[in-house]
Amino acid sequence: MPLPVAQRRAVYPTFYFISVPKQFLSAALFVALGQAAFAPCSYGQAAAKPGENPIIRDVFTADPAPLVYKDKLYLYVGHDEAKEGQMFNMNDWLCYSTTDMKHWTAHGPIMNVRDFKWATKDAWASQVVARNGKFYFYAAVQEGAPANAKAIGVAVSDSPTGPFVDARGSALISDKTTPGPNGWDDIDPTVFVDDDGTAWLAWGNPNCYLAKLKPNMTELDGPIQRKEVPNYTEGPWLHKRGNLYYLTYAAFAHQGMSEKMCYATAPKVTGPWTYRGILTDQAKNSYTIHPGIVEFKKQSYFFYHNATLTLPTGESGALGRRSVCVEYLYYNPDGTIQPITQTVAGVSGPPSPSRPAPPASAPATSAPGVSVVQNLLPRPAQWPGAPLLSTMSNPANTALDNISFNHDKGGTSLGQTFRVPADGKLTRIDLFGGDGLGTDTKQSVTLALYDLGTQENPAYTPGTNLLGGGKGLAIAYTPQPAGLLQFDFAGANQVPLQAGHTYAFELQGLEKSAPLFWRASRQEAYPAGGAYFNRLPLRLNDKPGYDFGLAVYTTANPN
Numbered sequence: 081m082p083l084p085v086a087q088r089r090a091v092y093p094t095f096y097f098i099s100v101p102k103q104f105l106s107a108a109l110f111v112a113l114g115q116a117a118f119a120p121c122s123y124g125q126a127a128a129k130p131g132e133n134p135i136i137r138d139v140f141t142a143d144p145a146p147l148v149y150k151d152k153l154y155l156y157v158g159h160d161e162a163k164e165g166q167m168f169n170m171n172d173w174l175c176y177s178t179t180d181m182k183h184w185t186a187h188g189p190i191m192n193v194r195d196f197k198w199a200t201k202d203a204w205a206s207q208v209v210a211r212n213g214k215f216y217f218y219a220a221v222q223e224g225a226p227a228n229a230k231a232i233g234v235a236v237s238d239s240p241t242g243p244f245v246d247a248r249g250s251a252l253i254s255d256k257t258t259p260g261p262n263g264w265d266d267i268d269p270t271v272f273v274d275d276d277g278t279a280w281l282a283w284g285n286p287n288c289y290l291a292k293l294k295p296n297m298t299e300l301d302g303p304i305q306r307k308e309v310p311n312y313t314e315g316p317w318l319h320k321r322g323n324l325y326y327l328t329y330a331a332f333a334h335q336g337m338s339e340k341m342c343y344a345t346a347p348k349v350t351g352p353w354t355y356r357g358i359l360t361d362q363a364k365n366s367y368t369i370h371p372g373i374v375e376f377k378k379q380s381y382f383f384y385h386n387a388t389l390t391l392p393t394g395e396s397g398a399l400g401r402r403s404v405c406v407e408y409l410y411y412n413p414d415g416t417i418q419p420i421t422q423t424v425a426g427v428s429g430p431p432s433p434s435r436p437a438p439p440a441s442a443p444a445t446s447a448p449g450v451s452v453v454q455n456l457l458p459r460p461a462q463w464p465g466a467p468l469l470s471t472m473s474n475p476a477n478t479a480l481d482n483i484s485f486n487h488d489k490g491g492t493s494l495g496q497t498f499r500v501p502a503d504g505k506l507t508r509i510d511l512f513g514g515d516g517l518g519t520d521t522k523q524s525v526t527l528a529l530y531d532l533g534t535q536e537n538p539a540y541t542p543g544t545n546l547l548g549g550g551k552g553l554a555i556a557y558t559p560q561p562a563g564l565l566q567f568d569f570a571g572a573n574q575v576p577l578q579a580g581h582t583y584a585f586e587l588q589g590l591e592k593s594a595p596l597f598w599r600a601s602r603q604e605a606y607p608a609g610g611a612y613f614n615r616l617p618l619r620l621n622d623k624p625g626y627d628f629g630l631a632v633y634t635t636a637n638p639n
Contacts, residue, residue, distance in 0.1 A: 130182035131428035134389045134403035141174065142402040143205035143268075143315075144383035146374040147240065152177045153376045154240045155383070155404070156208050156217075159189070162400025169400060170203040173219065175241050181376065181406070181427050190242035193221050196233045198250055200224045205268045205315065205370060208240065209297075211279065216297045217244045218252070218281070220267040229255035229263035232283060234298050247298045253281075258289060258304065265289075268370070271297075272318035272349065280349050282307070282327070285314035286334050290350065308458040308561035309344045310355045311335070311515045317371040318349065324415045325349050328359060328371040335482045335515060335597050338362035339369045341384065343417060355559055358517075360420040364388050366402055373409060379431055380409040382420050410435070443556065444519035449573040450527065450553040455564035463510060464564070467631035468577075469498055471606035475512035475629035479599035481620060482562075483628070484516060487613055490592035496628040497532065497540065497584045497609035500577045504634025506569055509585060512629030514562040516596035519555065523595035526552040527567060528586040529575065539616050540584055546575045552588060557596050565596075577634060582609065585630065601627045 128137065140160035147154045155176045162169040172189040193203040199221035206219035215237045223231035231251035235244035253266045269283045271293070279293040287306050294301040311331035319326050324345050331342040341360045344353040363369040363386035372383035383406050387397035397403055406426055410418045410433045418435065446452050459476040472478040485491055519525050530542040547553045553573065577583065589595060600611050600618060605627040610617055617624035
């Protein structure tokens with residue numbers, strides 16, 4: 081599912097909402113349609129071949145969740161009904177099945193959001209798993225008062241096509257389960273049953289949560305864990321192949337980008353997770369994307385959604401009118417997944433696993449005079465050791481916004497100014513950041529430090545770069561969850577800092593690139609300096625007065 085409205089307004093253009101009557105197609109009508117999901121041609125488009133994308137063509141669908149049971153693949157999807165001016169309008173969940181991945185049978189709405197009596201609206205992402213002869217349906221909905229926030233319910237049925245009934249009479253996961261400042265933490269459930277029968281539930285936006293389920297599948301069995309993987313936004317999907325676990329998820333939306341699909345692998349479902357990078361790029365005409373991965377008849381498949389469908393009525397795809405697609409998925413001998421190209425052909429043709437790997441970009445290296453230590457322990461509650469100064473005492477709780485060179489209309493420098501309280505020799509600078517695409521020849525990052533003297537202008541004039549003999553210091557960075565990045569300086573780069581002087585520390589890069597993100601505060605956190613973008617005060621929500629998470633260490637205050 082997408083970013084909630086409050087956060088999306090800071091990242092995407094404003095959309096306006098209107099109230100429209102709610103209309104539903106009956107379950108009988110869906111069943112009567114049978115395989116007619118492929119019968120209509122899209123308005124102004126040629127008839128699709130069986131297996132071409134989008135695979136469902138008579139309604140708008142999103143958030144696919146496949147289930148293999150016996151000799152069939154069942155596909156559970158959200159039902160997009162947004163009209164012009166609406167962002168999302170989703171009231172029920174639909175189910176389809178196939179035996180050949182090319183022809184789909186419609187089984188109608190399997191459940192309406194109001195079948196959860198405690199829910200009020202928003203039939204968002206869902207998944208069904210089979211266990212002990214029953215089928216358990218997990219879905220994100222809007223919980224009513226007093227919570228008035230997103231929650232996860234669970235329903236149960238004796239059949240994969242329903243009918244499903246609420247298994248608890250209350251939310252399995254609610255806002256009080258994962259308390260926080262946002263009302264949308266608890267969305268996008270995925271459930272995975274391991275080989276030993278242990279069931280696991282993962283979910284969340286913007287945090288990825290993991291919890292064990294009891295054998296009854298309707299209660300948690302132990303504490304909730306928070307899993308840190310780079311660039312995570314929402315839409316987790318858990319699966320296993322051999323002895324390797326996979327976590328696939330929608331990424332980058334919290335960094336002001338359209339969602340791409342990333343994944344990580346681990347020896348256990350609890351981790352540690354190794355980031356494997358981007359699995360597939362953003363979906364056409366849709367800033368959201370949502371994964372579903374399954375093996376069916378000895379072939380693996382990747383489900384997702386875009387917004388390319390035009391209905392026979394002429395209604396076209398849009399923000400809240402998406403369409404489910406599928407591609408073949410192939411593994412490498414080492415267990416990694418080959419990058420997936422989104423196609424119109426989909427699975428209409430035979431699989432072709434023997435494909436050359438795309439050329440890799442040359443990795444970046446750090447310049448002599450600086451070493452980079454990436455702290456894989458995320459969310460620092462304090463700066464380590466005893467810095468000479470810092471822009472905030474608790475960066476994880478204070479610096480919440482992600483800024484890179486793709487901010488606003490694009491820029492080439494991110495800077496933080498600071499005033500030195502005592503003479504010393506620079507030994508180290510820490511910043512709170514992470515995520516991003518990493519550095520290579522196309523996404524470089526260079527460190528710069530400028531002595532501004534007593535300048536106190538809204539903008540600053542940099543002068544001579546004190547690092548790298550005036551040329552700056554290139555750094556190598558691989559994506560990590562947001563945490564501490566430590567830059568240790570050596571030799572001539574341990575420059576003297578003078579008491580009373582103001583300095584500007586910069587990350588310099590290519591305009592509109594996003595090799596990493598520097599976390600910025602949402603208020604004035606450090607009065608003796610500020611955050612800058614293109615050497616002008618950083619503006620968020622069209623207002624200045626922010627700070628990047630930064631700590632400065634000198635010989636006078638060794639760690």
